[in-house]
């Protein structure tokens with residue numbers, strides 16, 4: 593049984609998008625979506641952080657790796673012939689591989705995307721059905737990428753400990769044996785982009801997600817003050833998202849952010865999301881330094897694996913999973 597539960601098997605959208613279709617199949621149509629805010633001049637901008645100032649080692653290496661991944665691997669992997677991709681497809685018991693996540697009902701609306709979902713760390717959790725067959729040079733790039741992502745994650749967590757004025761290592765020690773999962777997202781173009789959705793609105797379940805927008809095509813949007821704001825991909829930059837578990841750990845000081853992915857009418861889009869969380873058997877809750885009499889714990893203590901199971905057992909719906917982890921106040925609210 594998979595660590596994350598299961599998702600119903602769905603057809604490849606990549607193959608579907610190759611057909612000369614005039615009508616989008618009903619299951620992919622999402623009417624009544626929240627509109628995107630279009631005027632770029634008044635939009636709030638995502639803050640840009642200079643990694644050089646954060647990372648004191650191996651910046652060049654990281655850049656080289658970033659280029660290697662862009663040039664050699666992800667694109668080729670998604671464009672493998674469908675027959676070859678089949679050996680990497682999800683199975684009814686195992687959500688890792690190509691397919692979609694969060695598909696729980698046969699008649700559920702689907703996303704205009706194929707993804708490849710894989711657990712990369714700790715090493716012993718690597719899926720023997722998938723990992724050894726990943727073609728080179730992607731497999732070696734993935735190996736390096738995974739380690740660099742872990743280093744970057746720990747560096748950011750250390751900076752956050754300082755910013756939050758909590759004990760050194762108070763958070764970092766939770767990640768000695770961390771779990772790392774990746775979603776490689778492939779969004780084919782669609783002639784009616786406004787009627788389909790690449791990825792439904794959600795917050796990420798982990799601590800932080802590092803998103804590489806591989807071919808720098810626009811599509812990612814964040815919900816800010818109730819409005820959907822497009823995020824322009826920047827060259828040589830990652831987008832870093834706060835996930836639900838970081839909101840729990842910081843007792844609500846850092847809040848996970850809702851985002852979605854839209855589709856382009858002409859261009860395909862590839863993004864690689866790498867998410868970190870403490871290892872599955874760890875129990876987590878608001879970190880002690882951030883729980884005080886004035887600010888009692890906002891969230892229950894939970895086993896990381898249980899949070900994962902709950903998150904992956906539902907349909908993807910905004911921040912609803914995190915809301916269920918809140919401590920109820922005396923009025924039952």
Ligand SMILES: O=C(O)CCC(=O)C(=O)O
Pocket residue numbers: 775777791796801803811812813851852853863865
């Ligand atoms: O493709 C994107 O821009 C968003 C991906 C994402 O949110 C995810 O994989 O969790």
Ligand SMILES: [Fe+2]
Pocket residue numbers: 794795796801851865
């Ligand atoms: Fe996400």
